[in-house]
Amino acid sequence: PSALRLSAAGMSVVEHVREMAAAGLHSNVRLLSGLLLTMSGNNPELFSPSQKYQLLVYHADSLFHDKEYRNAVSKYTMALQQKKALSKTSKVRPSTGNAASTPQSQCLPSEIEVKYKMAECYTMLKQDKDAIAILDGIPSRQRTPKINMMLANLYKKAGQERSSVTSYKEVLRQCPLALDAILGLLSLSVKGAEVASMTINVIQSIPNLDWLSVWIKAYAFVHTGDNTRAINTICSLEKKSLLRDNVDLLGSLADLYFRAGDNKNSILKFEQAQMLDPYLIKGMDVYGYLLAREGRLEDVENLGCRLFNISDQHAEPWVVSGCHSFYSKRYSRALYLGAKAIQLNSNSVQALLLKGAALRNMGRVQEAIIHFREAIRLAPCRLDCYEGLIECYLASSSIREAMVMANNVYKTLGANAQTLTLLATVCLEDPVTQEKAKTLLDKALTQRPDYIKAVVKKAELLSREQKYEDGIALLRNALANQSDCVLHRILGDFLVAVNEYQEAMDQYSIALSLDPNDQKSLEGMQKMEKEESPTDATQEEDVDDMEGSGEEGDLEGSDSEAAQWADQEQWFGMQ
Secondary structure, X not given: OHHXXXXXXXXXXXHHHHHHHHOOOHHHHHHHHHHHHXXXXXXXXXXXXXXXXXXXXXXXXXXXXXXXXXXXXXXXXXXXXXXXXXXXXXXXXOHHHHHHHHXXXXXXXXXXXXXXXXXXXXXXXXXXXHHHHHHHOOOHHHOOHHHHHHHHHXXXXXXXXXXXXXXXXXXXXXXXXXXXXXXXXXXXXXXXXXXXXXXXXXXXXXXXXXXXXXXHHHHHHHHHOOHHHHHHHHHHHHHOHHHOOOHHHHHHHHHHHHHOOOHHHHHHHHHHHHHHOOOOOOOHXXXXXXXXXXXXXXXXXXXHHHHHHHOOOOHHHHHHHHHHHHHOOOHHHHHHHHHHHHHHOOOOHHHHHHHHHHHHHOOOHHHXXXXXXXXXXXXXXXXXXXXXXXXXXXXXXXXXXXXXXXXXXXXXXXXXXXXXXXXXXXXXXXXXXXXXHHHHHHHHHHHOOOOHHHHHHXXXXXXXXXXXXXXXXXXXXXXXXXXOHHHHHHHHHHHHHOOOHHHHHHHHXXXXXXXXXXXXXXXXXXHHXXXXXXXXXXXXXXXXXXXXXXXXXXXXXXXXXXXXXXXHHHHOOXX
């Protein structure tokens, strides 16, 4: 017992603090170290320099744990100053003293770890430059993999691509299976073969890892914007029994189908991924956007509520909720939700697109352009970012800029159905380039006869030329193996033009059954009802108007009632 008491007595108060820190008792560490630091301030002789250094680091760690980043940074800075003073004094000490102080110095918190924590604080405070500066100051030999990883991400965000590549490669040299570092390199256009060569030894020495080289190949295609080959490669991985039902691969597939303009398959894959992992957040912003575009607003709302229950610290739930507002034509609220999402994750492409679209529809085109440009910077292979920007140019009648941009996309992403259609869309705006638009659309439809955007634009052209029979044939053909609200509606319009009223009515009904909020189909129906019975027209119109307003009212109501996050409503202030 006496021996025990001795060791307890022999334990300094600083060691007690260290033990509590190691045990994860952060709130206790914070209180005790705060009191001890005050004592030390009032009597500098009380603790040795190395003890003061430890107290400051443990105190700063507990502040970090409480998310008080600015305060933590100031304490870490004081700790590093203390450490400087400490290394000066330790050099002066005679060698005999050194032997005694070795166990002490082994327990000292690492200076590199302190700098890493400071960098973490700076990124939380959105002071990336300071974070880079502090990590840059660590000699490259002393950089741990996590320091290199953080530096690589920071460099990439700051647009310093060469430094970023060097740091990612350093991570892989130390940890050849760091898959996110591999994705980082591929996103900076390092060739797939070069990246694979850095992991080849591990792949060959470990059983059941042969899929990794295919995985690298797949994501190399993703980052060069070769969607078709990326999809095929990931499908081949997904079919391997060992990787079947992997949520990450399914999410990537869903995203690729979306980029390739195949919304149906995209939704299917997102649903599959969601069933496998009910807590999935990644990619759900794209999923919500797709559902909203299809007019499935109730599903979007349920998805938003579910995501908010999983985490409100991610951008995705805010984006999903913003899509609901946007497609309910409540743009100022969509703008607010998009801004909130960007605040949580400045790299969220979907949030930038949502906010950009809301700004555009509110007539703030120049601000919208800034958001779309940033989205393009973050996702240079995503066509929808360019589409948003081009729509802004067309909205502000800058046809020249739109043409230059569409041509660039066509050159960089290659001639596929999507880029051909985008270029044709711009050509349709200018009377001089109507013929060119026609050629481009025909090319697109030869490649992908079912590509909805191309069909819609071709129909628009035929409608201008009053070639309604051709239009009807085109639309029937496109609708043979898919159902789409817009296509049914346009077919309805064409049928009216050739006096096929009954069938036009059927097409409008199908369109409305697919998207009950489709205003233009409602208008088409009302117009026909007026023409069919001019006598009861006034009566009919009243009923229809009531129905219309009822729907809108419902939307408004459900948006605020069913939202279980109504407690956050007070600071929405956008209703």
